[in-house]
Amino acid sequence: MLSTSPAFKENARKAINDAGLQKALARTKPQFHGKRAKAVAGLPEFERLRDIGRDIKNHTLAHLDFYLETWAANVERAGGQVHWCASADDARAAVLGICERVGARTVTKGKSMISEELGINEHLEQHGITPVETDLGEYILQLRHEPPSHIIGPAFHLNREDWEESFRRAHTDLPADRVFHERRDILTEARAKLRARFLAADVGITGANFLIAETGSSVIVTNEGNGDLTQTLPRVHIVLASLEKMVPTLEDATNMLRLLARSATGQDFSVYTTFSTGVRREGDLDGPEEYHVVLLDNGRSAMLGTEFQDMLRCIRCAACMNHCPVYNVVGGHAYGSVYPGPMGAVLTPTLIGVDQAGNLPNASTFCGRCESVCPVKIPLPKMMRHWREREFERHLTPATVRTNLALWGFVARRPGLYRLVTRIGAGALGWLGRRRGRLSRLPFAGGWTAGRDLPAPEGDTFFARYAREQRGKGGRA
Amino acid sequence: MLQASPRVALFVTCLVDLHRPTVGFAAIRLLEQAGCQVEVPRAQTCCGQPAYNSGDRDTARDLALGILEAFGGYDYIVVPSGSCGGMLRHHLPTLFEDDPNLRARAEALAARTYELVSFLTDVMGLERVAGAASGTVTYHDSCSGLRELGIKAQPRRLLEALGVTVKEMADPDVCCGFGGTFCVKYPEISTRMVSDKSADIAATGAETVLAGDLGCLLNIAGRLKREGSAVKVRHVAEVLAGMTGAVPPIGEAG
Numbered sequence: 040m041l042s043t044s045p046a047f048k049e050n051a052r053k054a055i056n057d058a059g060l061q062k063a064l065a066r067t068k069p070q071f072h073g074k075r076a077k078a079v080a081g082l083p084e085f086e087r088l089r090d091i092g093r094d095i096k097n098h099t100l101a102h103l104d105f106y107l108e109t110w111a112a113n114v115e116r117a118g119g120q121v122h123w124c125a126s127a128d129d130a131r132a133a134v135l136g137i138c139e140r141v142g143a144r145t146v147t148k149g150k151s152m153i154s155e156e157l158g159i160n161e162h163l164e165q166h167g168i169t170p171v172e173t174d175l176g177e178y179i180l181q182l183r184h185e186p187p188s189h190i191i192g193p194a195f196h197l198n199r200e201d202w203e204e205s206f207r208r209a210h211t212d213l214p215a216d217r218v219f220h221e222r223r224d225i226l227t228e229a230r231a232k233l234r235a236r237f238l239a240a241d242v243g244i245t246g247a248n249f250l251i252a253e254t255g256s257s258v259i260v261t262n263e264g265n266g267d268l269t270q271t272l273p274r275v276h277i278v279l280a281s282l283e284k285m286v287p288t289l290e291d292a293t294n295m296l297r298l299l300a301r302s303a304t305g306q307d308f309s310v311y312t313t314f315s316t317g318v319r320r321e322g323d324l325d326g327p328e329e330y331h332v333v334l335l336d337n338g339r340s341a342m343l344g345t346e347f348q349d350m351l352r353c354i355r356c357a358a359c360m361n362h363c364p365v366y367n368v369v370g371g372h373a374y375g376s377v378y379p380g381p382m383g384a385v386l387t388p389t390l391i392g393v394d395q396a397g398n399l400p401n402a403s404t405f406c407g408r409c410e411s412v413c414p415v416k417i418p419l420p421k422m423m424r425h426w427r428e429r430e431f432e433r434h435l436t437p438a439t440v441r442t443n444l445a446l447w448g449f450v451a452r453r454p455g456l457y458r459l460v461t462r463i464g465a466g467a468l469g470w471l472g473r474r475r476g477r478l479s480r481l482p483f484a485g486g487w488t489a490g491r492d493l494p495a496p497e498g499d500t501f502f503a504r505y506a507r508e509q510r511g512k513g514g515r516a
Numbered sequence: 517m518l519q520a521s522p523r524v525a526l527f528v529t530c531l532v533d534l535h536r537p538t539v540g541f542a543a544i545r546l547l548e549q550a551g552c553q554v555e556v557p558r559a560q561t562c563c564g565q566p567a568y569n570s571g572d573r574d575t576a577r578d579l580a581l582g583i584l585e586a587f588g589g590y591d592y593i594v595v596p597s598g599s600c601g602g603m604l605r606h607h608l609p610t611l612f613e614d615d616p617n618l619r620a621r622a623e624a625l626a627a628r629t630y631e632l633v634s635f636l637t638d639v640m641g642l643e644r645v646a647g648a649a650s651g652t653v654t655y656h657d658s659c660s661g662l663r664e665l666g667i668k669a670q671p672r673r674l675l676e677a678l679g680v681t682v683k684e685m686a687d688p689d690v691c692c693g694f695g696g697t698f699c700v701k702y703p704e705i706s707t708r709m710v711s712d713k714s715a716d717i718a719a720t721g722a723e724t725v726l727a728g729d730l731g732c733l734l735n736i737a738g739r740l741k742r743e744g745s746a747v748k749v750r751h752v753a754e755v756l757a758g759m760t761g762a763v764p765p766i767g768e769a770g
Contacts, residue, residue: 052704364691368708402702404695404709405569406659424569431571440697444567448575451561452582465534476769477741486700490707491738494535494749494767501528501537505556 042391043375047398050373060370063196071361074305075412082301092298092415095291096283096352100343106252106285107334113255117317119330130335131162134244134277137331138168141275143241149259149266150174151246152190152355153279153335155377156390159244170244171236173265175229182209188371190378191303191357196370199225233265243269243327247280248354249295250332253288256316257332260299260309267313276315276327281335283351295354298414302356338389346425350385352415357382359409359419365402374399381409381419388426394435400426461500469498522591524552527583527629529600530562531730536766539730542757543596543632550640552592559586563600568607569696577611584621592639593629596753597729598661599696601631606664631661632753633728637670644677647758652681654722655752656713656736657689658729671728671752680755685716685725694735710739717747724748724765726755737767 043050054060079085099106111121124130134157138146146163148154148170160170160181172181176194180187182205187193194202203219206228219225245266247257257278259266270276286292300306319326342348360366360380371379376387376396384399393400400423409419430436436444450457472478472495480488487493524547532539540556547554564579583604587593595601605626612618636642653675661667668689672682693699693709700706713736717725725740725747727733737749748765764770 048702048704051702055704055708364693364709365702365705368705368712402698402705404659404691404693404698404706406691406695407663408659408689408691411663424571427569427571428573429571431573436571440570440701444570444572444575448567448572448578451564452575452578454559454561454582457561461530461534474769476764477738477767479742484700486703487738489703490742491710491735492741492767494734494737494741496535497537497763499537501533501540502556502558504537505540 042387042395044387044391044396044399045375047373047375047402050375051369051402054369054373059198059201060196063198064367064370066195067361067367071305075302075358075361076305078301078305078307081307082297085301088294088298089414089416091294092354093352095286095294096415099285099287099291100283100348100351103282103285103340103343106287107282110250110252110255110285113253114317114330114332115255117255117330118320119255119317119332122331122333124333125336127157127335127337130157130279130333130337131159133331133333134159134279135162135166135168137275137277137329138163138242139166141241141329143168143275145236145240146170146242146244147237147240147269147273148172148174148177149243149245149261149269150177150193151244151279152187152377153246153281154244155187156337157279157335159279171233171240173233173237173269174261175226175263175265178229178233179205182206186372186377188379189357189360190355190382196372237268237272240269240273242275242277243271243273244277244279245270247278247284247332248299249286249292250280250284251286251289251292251314254314254316256289256314258292258296258312258314260296260312262304262306262310264311267311270313270315270327271325274327275329276331278315278330278332279335280332281337281339283339283353299354299356302358302412302414342389347385347389347422349417350382350389350422352417353382353386354415355382356414358412358414362408362412364406364408365404381423382417385417385419385422385426388429393426393429393433397426397430397435400424458500458502462503465496465500466498468493469496471495473498520551522552524554524592524594525587525590526554526556527560527563527587527593527595527600527604528556529595529597529730531734532596535734536730536751536763538759538763539596539751539753541762542751542753542759543594545757545759546632546636546645546753547594549646550636550642552640555590557586563603565600565603566696568603568611573611580608580611580622581618583608584618584625587625588621591628592635593625594632594635595629596632596751597731598631598658598665598667599729599731601629601634602660602664604629631665631667631728633671633674633756634661634665634667637674642674645674645756647678649675649678649680649755649758651724652683652722653724653726653755654683654685654717654720655688656685656692656717656725656727656732658727658732659691661728662689667728671726674756675726675752678756683720683722685720685722687716692732692735694731696731699735706735707739710735714739714743714745718745722747724750724755726750726752728752733766737765741767
């Protein structure tokens with residue numbers, strides 16, 4: 040996916056004025072907030088579970104080399120293969136290599152953000168292989184040639200009328216005048232279209248919510264069951280996973296799963312939770328003949344030992360973006376990168392550079408709601424601030440901002456001068472706004488006054504008044 | 517053990533100094549009524565948040581050094597803002613990671629720093645403040661006060677004890693879109709956020725909206741007044757100190 044993060048401001052402006060998008064975003068509250076709150080309230084130990092989740096991930100990251108090796112040995116013991124990929128290029132080549140070796144023509148796909156990060160679909164298409172997205176949201180996005188706008192609800196930006204329109208345009212073999220009475224009719228049509236694809240696929244590609252070191256398993260959770268059909272029907276199963284998906288044991292995975300669904304969709308558990316371990320054994324009723332894990336680093340190991348290490352705890356539940364007041368206003372596409380919202384604001388600069396993605400960690404009020412709902416307690420605002428520090432150190436912060444900061448810093452370091460400047464400022468603004476108590480326009484403050492008035496100050500500063508009062512009392516201060 | 521008459525330094529904050537001195541005097545009145553000896557160190561300026569949140573740690577650290585100098589030796593430092601209070605209480609020590617002595621001083625200062633309403637209730641143990649008031653208000657939870665300092669029930673409790681009816685808006689805990697420099701860096705997003713907030717405020721039918729942070733209040737008042745709303749906007753300290761007669765609501769003429 041080509042990043043449009045540098046154009047975030049322009050993207051955001053368009054998003055705010057996009058009536059369809061705003062209609063879709065209005066669903067966030069009923070669909071995500073209330074359900075999560077209810078699920079959390081229903082599990083008294085949820086807060087303790089968050090600590091457990093954080094600790095499991097911290098422990099794993101502290102011993103990541105050990106767990107990766109243990110896991111890889113267990114994958115191979117179960118007949119699978121691990122493809123260690125330092126870069127996105129390596130991972131694309133590994134996937135294509137497997138597909139070409141087995142002569143794949145069609146590849147079915149479960150939902151995977153790593154697939155988006157790698158741009159697997161475009162890569163396969165360029166080499167004559169047809170990828171078919173089987174997650175409903177991803178399926179319609181493939182029809183519309185759009186990237187996901189949300190990490191668990193990829194088509195969250197679309198409304199029902201968009202679905203109907205896209206299906207009519209894409210499924211031209213069906214009667215043009217067919218009526219979609221309800222949501223189920225859309226689902227039924229998608230299911231009918233996809234069923235044949237599942238059966239024809241040579242390779243199935245899924246993501247992984249977790250990798251389990253002690254068993255060498257990968258875990259996926261879905262609500263549609265498409266992941267299971269994707270990974271059990273074809274002869275070859277490829278798992279795309281980044282290395283921070285690791286957890287040590289099945290017990291740990293269970294704890295993480297208890298956090299994941301509640302934080303993501305407010306379910307106690309996803310409808311389908313599937314553990315895959317290696318290839319089909321003798322006597323197994325199903326399972327692939329080949330099981331591959333394409334394990335991606337792509338800048339993540341470089342975060343270890345830095346102020347960004349905590350980000351590697353992320354389990355991609357999307358609670359941060361669901362509860363982000365900025366995401367709720369601009370939607371996921373405005374961020375212009377694979378990962379939107381607060382987790383994206385921290386992760387994206389790692390992937391494409393803070394010079395490209397600088398807007399993302401800046402477009403936050405640091406309200407802290409993301410951190411307050413994060414199932415593994417990632418200090419997201421703190422890490423966004425760390426990106427701003429890197430920007431400032433590298434002189435990437437816009438010149439006007441730097442100049443204003445320097446000027447303000449000069450004054451604020453000198454209390455005497457500060458008293459004088461604030462008195463002049465408060466006096467002038469107070470005088471300008473004296474009649475209405477506010478200003479509707481002010482030079483150099485267009486950002487503020489375009490959408491709101493500027494309340495006028497009282498006129499005198501606190502310190503001037505306080506000094507007068509103290510003199511009146513005989514100079515106590 | 518709580519001293520009978522603790523020495524409290526008031527950290528005025530830039531916005532109170534520049535924009536709404538009455539909030540500072542309201543804080544002094546409330547603290548004195550609670551039995552504190554209040555002083556206002558003269559050498560104070562800003563908590564450093566604009567620099568700190570813009571990635572300029574050097575400037576933030578310089579200002580923090582000034583704060584350590586000006587506010588040493590008091591029993592408590594009290595701030596009529598959750599945002600500046602959160603800066604002093606949680607972030608100041610992180611600016612001295614390389615210097616154990618300064619870090620220890622900063623931590624000691626942080627531990628003695630409280631937001632005004634939290635200090636009155638959580639430290640001084642007040643269940644009510646002097647006076648009486650009436651009317652219906654709605655209360656916006658400023659983000660830092662709520663999430664960094666745990667301020668939620670305290671202001672509501674004091675307001676209700678005064679006789680005020682508190683009517684909750686939808687999502688009082690959602691950001692108003694101020695965010696310090698955010699509101700001028702991303703004005704369209706900020707405006708949209710504060711418009712949602714003003715709609716939630718208006719829907720309560722309350723006469724007045726209160727909060728504990730002037731940044732949010734200027735933003736909210738600016739939007740409500742632009743929309744022509746009659747809802748009054750005030751800092752919670754003005755109501756608690758019985759000083760609403762001293763100054764017109766934010767964004768209104770006297």
